[in-house]
Structure formats: C-alpha cells, structure tokens
Amino acid sequence: MAEHTVIIENTLRKLLAEKKYSTLREILITMNPADIASIFNEMEEERLPLLYRLLPKELAADTFVEMDQEAQELLIRGFSDSELKEVLDELFVDDAVDIIEEMPATVVRRILSQADPEMRQSINEILRYPESSAGSIMTTEYISLRPEMTVAEAITRIRRTGIDKETIYTCYVTKDRTLIGVVTVKDLLLCDDDDKLIKDVMIEKVISVNTHDDQEEVAQMFSKYNFMALPVVDTENRLVGIVTFDDAMDVMEEEATEDIEKMAAIIPSEKPYMNMSPFEIWKNRIPWLMLLMVSATFTGLIISHFESALERLVILTAFIPMLMDTAGNSGSQASVTIIRGLSLNEIEFSDILQIIWKEVRVAVLCGISLGVACFGKIFLVDYLIMGSFVGVSSPFLIIGVICITLSVTVLFAKIVGCTLPLFAKKLGFDPAVMASPFITTIVDALSLLVYFGVASTFLPI
C-alpha cells in the first residue's frame, strides 16, 4: 500500500516537472480522494496549488476533506474567493465544520464569508454544540419524508434531493419537525406496493440521540445496533441532524487512542504524532511525569523510614524492584481490563461486588503461582547460582518473607486495580486516568509497606 503510493508520487513529480498536466490529470481522476490526499500532504508547498487545480470540481472537494490541516490551510490562503466558494459548495456541512475547527480565526472568517447563507447558518448551529457532543459531529444534510407520502413519491423525492445529502439510504419521517419514524431505501425499493404510505412502511420506534449526548455514547450505539446513520434530536424530539457511520468510526478510533494515551499518562491530543512539535509533545507528557515523580516521594519516605532495617539486612533491597514491578503489573492488568470494559459498556458500577469477587479469586491463583515460582527462582538463581545469600543468617526465612510479600501484594494490587476505575466512573472522573501509572504509585507504596511489615514480623530487624 505505502510502497504503491510512493511509486505514484514519484510518477506525479516527474510529470509535474515535465509540465505534462493533462497526463497528470488523467492519472489523478482514476484515484481515490483519500489516496490523492495522502500524496498531496507530502508535496512541497509551492507545487500543491498547481496540482490541486488539476482536479475536477467534485474530486477536488472530496480530496480537500481528506487532507492534513496544514495543507488545507495552505490551499485556502492561496484560493481566490470564487475558488474557495466552489470548494465550500461541494462540502458537506459536517466536513466544513471539521475544517473550520482546526483553522485560525482569520481563515475561519474568510470561509464563513464565502459560504452560502444556508450553509453558514448550519455551520454556526453545529459550532454552538459542546465539543465531543452528538451535535458537534452531526450533519444537517439528511433526507426527511412526510408520513402521508406514498413509497413512489418518496423515491421520487430521494432521486430529486439526494445529490446533496450525506446519505440517502436512511430517511427520516417527520411531522412538524418532530421525528416520528425511519425508513430505509432498502425498505422502499423492496416494497411490493408503490402506493403504500410511508407511515405504513416506516419503523416507528426510532432510536435517536440527543444533541448534547457524548460522542463516545453515539459511537457505542453504532457498534451495538449496526446502524448506518443515527438521528440527532433536540430536547423536544425535533430532528436537527444525523450522524453517519463513517463519523462514528472516526470517533471510535479517536476515543480508543485517547484511552490508550490516558492509560500511558499522556494528555490526549487530536493531532497526529508526526505533525506535533517536540514542544507540543513535551506539553502533553510532562504534567503526568511531574505528578508521578512527586508522588513517588511516598515510596521514598517509606524506604527512608525503614532505612535502619535495610542497613542491617541490605539483601532485602535487591528484591524491592521485583516486588514493586510485579505488583504494578498485576494492578494494571486488572485496571486496564476494567477501564476497557467500562468504555465498551460491558461493565457497570453495579457489577462492583461481582468484579471484586472475581479479581480476588484471580489474585489468589496469581499470588500462589507467582509465590511458588518466585521461591523456586530465588532458590535456584540467587541462592544456588549467584550465592547472594552467602553470609546471611536464616536465608530461607528471608526468601519466605519475599514470597509471602509477593502473594499478598498481588492480592492488594488486583483489588486496587479493579475498584479504582469503577469509583472514578461513579464519581464522574475519567476511569482511564486512573490506570497504570496512577495505580502503580499506590501499589508501589502498598507493596513496600507489606514488605517491611512482613519482614519486621519474621526477621530480626
């Protein structure tokens, strides 16, 4: 795929250098807008406008939508007013909004001044909805039908008005702007009687979302119901727009990336990594690093507190990283599973007791197997091979302390790992932020406390 694009890119460059514009155009018109866009994104600034102007009107607009923000801005700045207007006329409203959201204010003003009044109104309407709401990702270009139309009339209407609509396949039936039903083109085409009324073929129980619903919920509904489009209504159940499956896919991808970034202690960003400056990346990474560094003070204080014990039995120090890492890994396993389950709506807060009970059993299994394996490993590697316990009195008691600590901390880690995201969700925080690094800090402290607690009970320190 990628290699293929590079070959075409080189061909295009060559043709451009040789000024063979008509051949260039012939190649471009056979290509998919997304592929053209990925080549255009890589083109030098000065070549881009020339290449872009080779595209026929509709393909040009479709390509424009798929391009990087930088390339879009460059083109817009170079457009004459009439060129800008031509592109805007071909865009769907939701794509226009996506572009506007990324542009600096001066460019936005130019875009709005060139959009036709109807589009400008729709854009402004969508821009009013909160970021990440259903309203902000919807489009206002849908097909609406009246309940008293016949199937034949509906098909005629679709054929007449369909060209400007984002999808023609799902049509919404409204009465005084209120959403009362839904009918698909499949239903209409497969209907055996063209004189049937829409109100008799439509599905009345319409599943819809509210303008202020979160985009993540909207995406979840697509994946649950396999819809091609979902109607967006206001508080009075009036139809104001639709969300189509391709936008829902983008949201799913975006939300998964966001969750992954949060779990890795990164502040999420919508900008692709390769387009971000080191300074921007630093800004997204440093806050959590700082916070987690400072919170590691606790583990430091715990160790300081048991300094004299460690001085007497310095071999205990060697196992601190292993105990902390294993507990941390056990905790993140649980937390990450729960966080993903919450994101996919597979888990709810009310399942908490069931989850804790399950994790306790998992932890007992993990704790015992890890404890036994750890005993074997320390005996074999540290005691026999490396001789780390030479000169240490009661070595088996020490190994026992280490293994008991391991088993107990795994239990604690799993319980903390599974409950924290659930409570975060309940309290309205983002569960993903509670993941690995945050839990690691808590679990680190817990494992040290258990370690020194068990050690001072059984060992002469």
Next chain:
Amino acid sequence: MAEHTVIIENTLRKLLAEKKYSTLREILITMNPADIASIFNEMEEERLPLLYRLLPKELAADTFVEMDQEAQELLIRGFSDSELKEVLDELFVDDAVDIIEEMPATVVRRILSQADPEMRQSINEILRYPESSAGSIMTTEYISLRPEMTVAEAITRIRRTGIDKETIYTCYVTKDRTLIGVVTVKDLLLCDDDDKLIKDVMIEKVISVNTHDDQEEVAQMFSKYNFMALPVVDTENRLVGIVTFDDAMDVMEEEATEDIEKMAAIIPSEKPYMNMSPFEIWKNRIPWLMLLMVSATFTGLIISHFESALERLVILTAFIPMLMDTAGNSGSQASVTIIRGLSLNEIEFSDILQIIWKEVRVAVLCGISLGVACFGKIFLVDYLIMGSFVGVSSPFLIIGVICITLSVTVLFAKIVGCTLPLFAKKLGFDPAVMASPFITTIVDALSLLVYFGVASTFLPI
C-alpha cells in the same frame, strides 16, 4: 440506557409469570434486536426458550445473532431440527460463521446438517480462511451486476434479489466472476437516464482486499476510505465476498481492545470479561507476570552488585523507586504513542530517524524540567522538611547525582521506548507486546546502571 433496560426486563418477567404471552409479544416486537438480546442474556435458562419462541421469525433470527454464546448454545440445544433450520434460513452467512466458530463440535455438526446446501457450502468456504483474515469475516451474500445491464434492469434485479443480501447499497459488477467495477444504489437512483449501461456508470478502479489480508488492514481501509462495503477477491481478482462496515467496526473495536490488553501484559481474549471464569482470566494474565517477575532478576542482580555501595550510603536506596518509575513512565509514553501510530498506519518503520530525533528533543525537554523539579522537591521535602539528609556528608552532591540520573534515564527511556516497537514491527513481531511492561523491565535495569554509575563517579562509595 441501562436503567431503562432493567425496567423493561422487570416488566417482561412479570408478564411471563402471569402468562400474558400476547402482551409480551406486543412489547417485544417494538424493540430493537440488540436490546432484546441483552435482556434475554440475563434471563434464567428455563425461561429463555419460551420467551424466544414468542418472537416472529425474522426478529427471532436478528435477536439470536446479537445474543451471548452461552444463550445461543442453550437455545440451539433446545431447538427441534425444523426450528433450527428456520433460524438458519434467516441468518446471513457471516453471522452463521461467527456463531459456528464459538460452538462445540457437536453443535456445529447439527447446525451444518440443518443448513441448506448452498449455505453449508458458503459456511465451509469461509471457515477455510485463516482466523483474522478478510476471508474469515466476509459474507458471500452480495449483489452482483453485469456490465451490459441498463440502470433500470439493475434496479429491477436489486428489488428482486435484495431481500437476502447483507447490503443492497453497494453493488459489484463482474464479468466471468472477475471484479471489474462498483456502483452504488445512490448512483443508480440519481442517474438521469434509466437506459444507461452499468458499464458506463460504474467506477472501474475498485479498491478491494484479498481473502488472506489481515482483518486489521481491512478495518483501516474502511476508516481511511469511508466505504460502506469492501469487496474481497481471490488471487485471480475473482469476487468471492464482501465485508460490510458493521463488521469492520467490530474488528476495529476488537483490535483496539487487543492492543490495550497486550500493552497491559495480558494475553488477549475475545470473550468479554464478565463471562470469563477466574481460571480463564488467570491463564491470560499469569504468563506475562511470570516472565516479567523472572526478568526483574536483572534489576535484583544489579542492586546486589552494588550492595556494598548501598550499605555505605543507604540514603541512595530511598530514591530507587522514584528513578525507576519516572524512567518507566517516560518510556511507556513514547512506546505507547508509537504503537498506536503503527496500528493506525500513521507511522512506518522508515520514519525511524525522524522519530528518534523528535523523541531526543522531547527527552531533553522532559529531562531538564524533571531534573530541575526533582532538585527542588528533594531540597524542600527531603532535605528541609523531612531531614532525610541529616548526618550525611555532601548532601548536595547526592541530590545532584539523583537529578542527573533522572535526566539521563529519561533520555534512554524515550529512545528505547520509541525504537523497540519500530524494530518489533520491522522484524514481524507484534509492537504492542513491546509496550509498557517489557520496556519497563529494560528501563528499570538501565536506570539502576546509570544511577550506580553516576553515583560511583561522583560519590565516595
């Protein structure tokens, strides 16, 4: 949403107890199959078959597809042969395959014996493709058109054969089974001349996938091109099936979950968490925990090696967790970003130099800011407030050693974090497995080596 389902569930239970079957049926037929399925999944075993039989044929099949594997198996075991046949006749082939893949062999044999010959053949064909390939998620029920048909003839054909097809909106044009074009119902409906030939309205450059392509690539193509369906061809470009957007969405979700699980050192499973037994969860979690526990031996050995130094300057121990955790977090930030970029095809191996250069600059920024903050924190908290350095000679030299170690390890961690996933990808391993826990172990060892290296250079140990 969830509460709403609980209310309906209780109503249904009550009606069932009172044997008000016709009211029950009337409620059920207004509901969406996915919602009915989530209620049925929670029903007691003995009530399920009765409830299920209240559903009209088509709704029953749609609901069946959405149900849990356990509930499906229960129902199949209770079905008479003719009931099973009835459900199978309503299923799309790809859904039937999904169900079969989860069932024990005896149930599979029964299903295959009841499927009609054509379906049985399609099922067997799809089952032959490797797991997670395009062939394994495709369906064979698509609409194919001939290039010499007129638009009107094509519409007639769609109306006649569309009922059994997974989608009617994207139609594929074939000649001797070879895929030569694609045309949408939108193109057909909006075409102004019904006598135009399909070959004159179709798009000839069809983007397709091969039966053996990975499902993740297929999902990425949906998200790139916004297609509703994608044709699957064999090595001779013969059309063998299609993948629809809803299946691509499922794949996207599945692959994101898999990546997240791998990053958290869990062996991925397709089964939802709530349906897994503690033993199954243990099996997916323990291998990595074991491996990481054993690999922590290195950190232990490093500490053992510097035991005498630590005995002389035990305060150094207190900062080991902070140094290891911060380096670990810095490393996972980089690795997780790169892994996600690779998954979304935003990053390729050839970008490696650019990425390293970017990460080095980010690491310098992070290293300096963390180093300075760390100095301030230790001076304020540990030196002034806690008095941890009382009786220690040259405390500022020690603090300096800690902060320099921190800055240097952050640099190492970022470089390891960004390069390891890229090399993994290049060598054909899964980059996600290289993430947080694995990198943490490497980075832990590195940070200890740097710590003791810097300490023995500057301090009298």
